[in-house]
Amino acid sequence: MASPRRIGAPDAKNRTVLLDAAEQLILDQGYAAVTSRKVAEYAGLKPQLVHYYFRSMDELLLEVFRRRAEHGLELQQQLMRTRQPLHALWEFSTDPAGARITMEFIALANHNPAIRAEVALYAERFRDIQIETLEKVLGTADIDPGRFPPGALAVLMTSVSRVVILEQALGVSGGHAEALELVRRELERVEGAPAQNDTSDTPQAT
Amino acid sequence: MASPRRIGAPDAKNRTVLLDAAEQLILDQGYAAVTSRKVAEYAGLKPQLVHYYFRSMDELLLEVFRRRAEHGLELQQQLMRTRQPLHALWEFSTDPAGARITMEFIALANHNPAIRAEVALYAERFRDIQIETLEKVLGTADIDPGRFPPGALAVLMTSVSRVVILEQALGVSGGHAEALELVRRELERVEGAPAQNDTSDTPQAT
DNA sequence: GTCTATACTTCGATAGAC
DNA sequence: GTCTATCGAAGTATAGAC
Numbered sequence: 412m413a414s415p416r417r418i419g420a421p422d423a424k425n426r427t428v429l430l431d432a433a434e435q436l437i438l439d440q441g442y443a444a445v446t447s448r449k450v451a452e453y454a455g456l457k458p459q460l461v462h463y464y465f466r467s468m469d470e471l472l473l474e475v476f477r478r479r480a481e482h483g484l485e486l487q488q489q490l491m492r493t494r495q496p497l498h499a500l501w502e503f504s505t506d507p508a509g510a511r512i513t514m515e516f517i518a519l520a521n522h523n524p525a526i527r528a529e530v531a532l533y534a535e536r537f538r539d540i541q542i543e544t545l546e547k548v549l550g551t552a553d554i555d556p557g558r559f560p561p562g563a564l565a566v567l568m569t570s571v572s573r574v575v576i577l578e579q580a581l582g583v584s585g586g587h588a589e590a591l592e593l594v595r596r597e598l599e600r601v602e603g604a605p606a607q608n609d610t611s612d613t614p615q616a617t
Numbered sequence: 618m619a620s621p622r623r624i625g626a627p628d629a630k631n632r633t634v635l636l637d638a639a640e641q642l643i644l645d646q647g648y649a650a651v652t653s654r655k656v657a658e659y660a661g662l663k664p665q666l667v668h669y670y671f672r673s674m675d676e677l678l679l680e681v682f683r684r685r686a687e688h689g690l691e692l693q694q695q696l697m698r699t700r701q702p703l704h705a706l707w708e709f710s711t712d713p714a715g716a717r718i719t720m721e722f723i724a725l726a727n728h729n730p731a732i733r734a735e736v737a738l739y740a741e742r743f744r745d746i747q748i749e750t751l752e753k754v755l756g757t758a759d760i761d762p763g764r765f766p767p768g769a770l771a772v773l774m775t776s777v778s779r780v781v782i783l784e785q786a787l788g789v790s791g792g793h794a795e796a797l798e799l800v801r802r803e804l805e806r807v808e809g810a811p812a813q814n815d816t817s818d819t820p821q822a823t
Numbered sequence: 824g825t826c827t828a829t830a831c832t833t834c835g836a837t838a839g840a841c
Numbered sequence: 842g843t844c845t846a847t848c849g850a851a852g853t854a855t856a857g858a859c
Contacts, residue, residue: 416836416837416838417842417843419842419843419844420842420843423842423843425843425844439728440728441724441725441727441728442649442724443648443649444728446833446834446835447834447835447836448833448834448835456844457844457845458834458835459836459837459844459845459846459847460843460844460845461835462835462836462837463843463844463845466836467835467836468834468835468836511727514720514723514724514727515724515727517720517783517787518647518648518720518721518724519647520787521647521717521721521786521787522645522646522647522650527787527788530787531787531788531789534784534787534789534791535789535791538789538791538792539791542791542792558799558802559799560795560799561792561795562791562792562793562794562795562796563792563795563796563798563799565791565792566777566780566781566791566792566793566795566796567773567776567777567796567799569780570773570776570777570779570780570781570796571772571773571776573776573779573780574772574775574776574779574780575772575776577723578740580727581723581726581727581733581736581737581740582733582737583737583740583741583744585740585741585744585745585748585768585771585772586744586748586767586768586769586771586772587768587772588768589766589767589768589769589772590768590769590772590773590776592769593764593765593766593769593773596764622854622855622856623824623825625824625825625826626824626825629824629825631825631826652851652852652853653852653853653854654851654852654853662826663826663827664852664853665826665827665828665829665854665855666825666826666827667853668853668854668855669825669826669827672854673853673854674852674853674854
């Protein structure tokens with residue numbers, strides 16, 4: 412029972428331009444600013460084109476999330492295979508743009524069922540990979556898995572990076588130095604001092 | 618120079634009704650849903666009344682935040698004086714409604730300077746109290762302050778509670794049980810098994 | 824002091840032109 | 842296959858009536 416309205420090709424150039432514009436808009440002004448008119452302005456296109464390429468604004472938002480999440484997931488899987496996966500994971504999850512946009516989508520998910528389902532799906536996948544990595548790495552390390560199980564540490568790492576980044580954006584810094592130093596020290600305890608580079612590209616979280 | 622428009626008295630009954638409505642609306646549908654029409658509908662009043670009691674929608678939002686933050690701050694200070702401040706603090710910071718609304722305001726703060734300043738101010742104050750409490754409590758406990766300084770632990774506690782609550786709302790649960798168990802165990806290590814009740818009221822976080 | 828009538832802006836969406 | 846003209850609903854805000 413879908414709408415009879417025609418929708419533009421998925422690989423059309425302007426469709427990608429619109430997705431990029433929407434993503435940038437979320438970073439600059441938050442999800443609430445993603446209106447057809449503003450997206451079009453960012454993209455340098457006419458507002459009506461947004462509705463030509465996307466059935467609704469929700470669909471556009473969903474597509475932005477999917478694209479970014481899919482990319483982030485691949486990246487995270489690559490990081491798992493580097494020499495220092497935990498250091499890589501930490502660097503990955505402390506990417507400010509990634510954390511910011513993730514928070515926007517989580518806020519959005521709280522009152523948008525379609526977005527929520529998608530965010531939940533990817534969040535579980537990210538977490539699974541993190542836990543898998545931690546299980547491998549901690550097996551050889553001097554960490555008691557009874558006191559610090561991989562699942563708990565995955566949640567801890569994600570939590571601290573997210574909150575610290577968000578607070579930094581606000582200008583809040585109480586306890587940050589101590590928390591970051593704690594993480595740094597524990598990472599080093601498990602994987603040794605960080606090497607220069609594990610991947611060629613700068614990671615982006617989702 | 619400010620607008621010559623007249624604004625309703627700060628203690629008028631309907632003003633409070635509107636603030637309550639806006640707060641509930643944020644919980645139900647997120648900050649973006651706080652429009653003059655919807656707030657009025659929730660309050661059972663005419664949309665124009667929102668603009669009579671508040672100079673702008675931003676001012677309404679700011680007022681909602683201030684009221685809640687001020688209340689939460691007082692509550693947190695009370696908890697500090699209970700027999701098991703850390704258990705109380707944890708219960709306080711795992712209040713779902715509190716965490717949800719806080720995240721909405723943080724998301725909002727990212728692109729609203731007035732809200733950002735206010736959120737940052739209160740966040741620092743909350744953190745300061747938490748650190749102060751941890752310093753006292755940890756002094757007598759079997760925790761190495763070199764490895765786990767109060768500031769780091771305050772950030773850790775806040776981070777984990779926020780992220781776990783947010784993820785629970787999404788339906789994500791990977792690693793939660795392990796993380797919560799870890800916190801429970803460490804709290805018990807410091808303060809012993811939790812007593813029935815430290816305060817008479819159910820706390821609400823901000 | 825309290826509220827309403829009303830102006831004006833921006834929104835999402837679609838039918839139909841190229 | 843791509844884009845535009847246009848509509849009706851919803852948004853903020855103010856001047857002025859009670």
